[in-house]
Amino acid sequence: MRIYNQIVFYIFTMILLICIPSIKVYGKDLDYIIKYDDVVLEKSISNDYILILPNSPNKDVNYSIYYKKDLTDDNWNFLKSDGILCNSMKGTKMGPKTMLFINKTSFNIEDYNIMISCDKVKSPTDNNINDYKKSFFYSPQLEFTIINTDATIFNYKRIFDSSYKWNITLDDSIKDIEDVKVSFRDSQKSYTLDYGIDKDNNNMLIILPPKDGYKLNENYSLKIDVKSSKKSYFQSFRYVSKRDEKWFGEYLKNNVSGTTKNILNNPDDYKLQLLYTEVTRDTNGVPYFDSYSYNMVDENYFYPASSIKLSSCLLSLEKINNLNIKNLDMYSTMDFSQSREVPTRETINSIYGYIKNILLYSDNYSFNKLYEFLGQEYYNEHLKKHGYNNTKIIHRLSKIFDYEDNKYSSEITFLDESGNPIYSQPEKYNSNNLFNTHPTGLTLGSCVQKDFSKKNSSSLKDLQGILSAVIFNDYFKNEYKYNLTHDDLVFLRKYLEKTDHKYLLYGGNPYSYKKNIHMLNKYGMAYGFFIDNGYFYDDTSKKEFLLTAVIYANKNGYLDDIYQYHSKSIPFLKEIGEVVLDYK
Template sequence: MKYWVLIVVIFASCSNPIETALSSKNELIKTVVSDIKKHEVQILFTQIDTSSSGEMIFTDYEYNVNTNQYFYPANTIKLPVALLAAEFMDANENLNLDTPYIIGDDDNLHTVSDDIRQIFAVSDNESYNRLYEILGRDYINNRLREKVLNNTRVVHRLSTPEADKASRSNIRFFPGYTEDVIELKNQTDSDITPVTIQGINKGKGYIEDGVLKESPMNFSEKNYFPLEEQHVLIKKLIAPEVFPAAERFDLSEESRTRLLSAMKALPREAKYTSPEYYDSYVKFFMYGDSKDAIPSNIKIYNKVGYAYGTLTETAYIVDTENDIRFILSATILVNENAIFNDDTYEYENIGIPFLAQLGREIYKQEKERRE
């Protein structure tokens, strides 16, 4: 099947669906739009249609997207790492997603497939950190450059001491009872090169070791995953044929299918039965401000991130009953006091409600377009 992409329509056009969504009279939107520059909002939206001959057609729209304007990507960085881990396992004929492995001195067996399950179902940090130990920042970033994701960079683990250390844990894979153990030993990465783009110093202060530092927080040695490249990565997963062969990831069709299945799985579908893991636990668009069950006809293939006051989501959203498909990516900063790392952010009363309503506004337009 052939795929092609139509022209990008910029925000200035009155027919831009993002502009229409942001002009909503809904208070969840208006609260942010009234001071949208402060919130550092960026939005990308792709309509998906099918031609009479069965070809997929993308029509792209954007608002305030700037790859050179830094925002902290938080857990969205797990998306490319999960993809690259699946690709890494595919590339070794003796390994697969279900091959057991042990990390460091830990006696617990893990699999990449289970790490991916936990990453997308509840955004588990330890699972991400294990995949980081397997791949390392040099491999991750070199591979992303090869696939023309030139501005994304992964340089540290998440929520762990010495998150950015160059040395990595030894890994032992166990392909089978009759095969030799495959080891990754004495792995060390290059030093981090600081990022030098706009917005790398944020706020008027930050907390370090319990002490307020009255100067902007420097993010130059943090991960970065610009919104445009998040959006492109979703496209490469759902429709790799759109891209030249050299720019596609070398995933087997089975691995790609399993990765997409993990991305859309709700926590309860991924073995998380605790009430704290409600359907929209890590799905902000359309449903993030509700703990009600997501309707069975709505499938959301996504990754969210939230940390340091920044909320981000990139998602492929499908309504199987109404033949609606679209891609939506957005980021917003909610940090009223401009102090970072103080755990005082407006996630619940401004950020998540905005993203939820943005998703609903876009979905409403798409449903009307189908009628």
């Protein structure tokens, strides 16, 4: 009987080991955050916490949650929420992932290291992270060590072998080993590490662990410096080098069929515009950009719908930083008691909460609150300051405001955690009149004509340039660069990637997402126009590019909410994304 139990235990253990996801670090310009098993900790609207795990829940699986303040602490503790131990929890399905809900706790759980045990109850005295074979892990401390790295290489993965040896794959070859500097320290002291380059094995940088039988302390930092003699600026597509663009349209037409090919062959009928930007990097990870377009004309109007919301996120974070007021940040509570728009539901009254709702759910109410914070005049002046000359934000995304109302922005008071005022912004009014100046495309609809001269507008170049700032802000010329911190950019990247509204490449189907491809995007859809604006990075091929598209599908010509989004727009965007990704 004992032998039988041992065999069953061995088989069960091997199955779980096979199913354990890999540890990974995203590319340098995407995200410095290390995510063990891609566990994400979020705060919900009701201030409860949600742990998102990368596996689909099984009705027979229980979860237990543990925490400790510092990775060097001896013991893990059961997590209590409202006096209840968080063991034997059931996961809730969210697409291909699992959500675990944690009620209010007496401490800020975001500051703690969290372990989620799967299927069995762990002993709180277990403290060797690397022995856990059936658990997920979240650690803000490990994120912190990566944030502070000065590594200039772009894409690398950190992999431990049994000896805690680091195998770090570099994008391109390094001429001399002297061009690399590696330093390592834990909570006690610094160590000298030996390393070399295996040029026959994907140019892998091999870093050996400290000698004398050292055992890895979880609270460590590893720093890699690569000598760089070049510097490149990203220039919001103003002076990006151009080559013959005809190949791009021909390539697309030669690799699609059916409805997609018909749309490409009749671009004016669908008000179609495409902008594709290749990103290539030198041996030091510095990016260079080449842009190609199809049927793109800045003067041809399209209604940008929700695609312009990303600009409000960038400018709101920048405005907070520019104000530079003590204790004022993206998490500060915003009091809109004098607002012209009556709150329609409970929400997180902070820049952080509004941006998160915009990027995850494309929430109109949250955009309107950032519009209030920015004000119409400030919003448009700072778009121009950053070089977006073809974009005008004239109105909130709400039907209760007319042209004159949208010139106003209400008084806002920022409060600290105790409800005391930190900063008050008075009501503002824009005395200037804003109109679209596009010579074509302003009036749409065969039955009831709708004049778009007082509606929001943008261009593909501006939309793509706004998205590119989230990824490449460090490479913008100084006059166009946003005043954003690293944490600001990581925050934006995180939720741009997490949204399930991905139409280029995926057609809006979250179950078709490819694990090796990171897509950060903001879409828009209204009046028959469908826009998707995306950045892509492929872990496998190292292909990196931006792709922005707009298509108008309105067969009867009426603005009657009867549009061919699902039969034409979405399949077109999906196939175009696939074809561009396949381009070598």
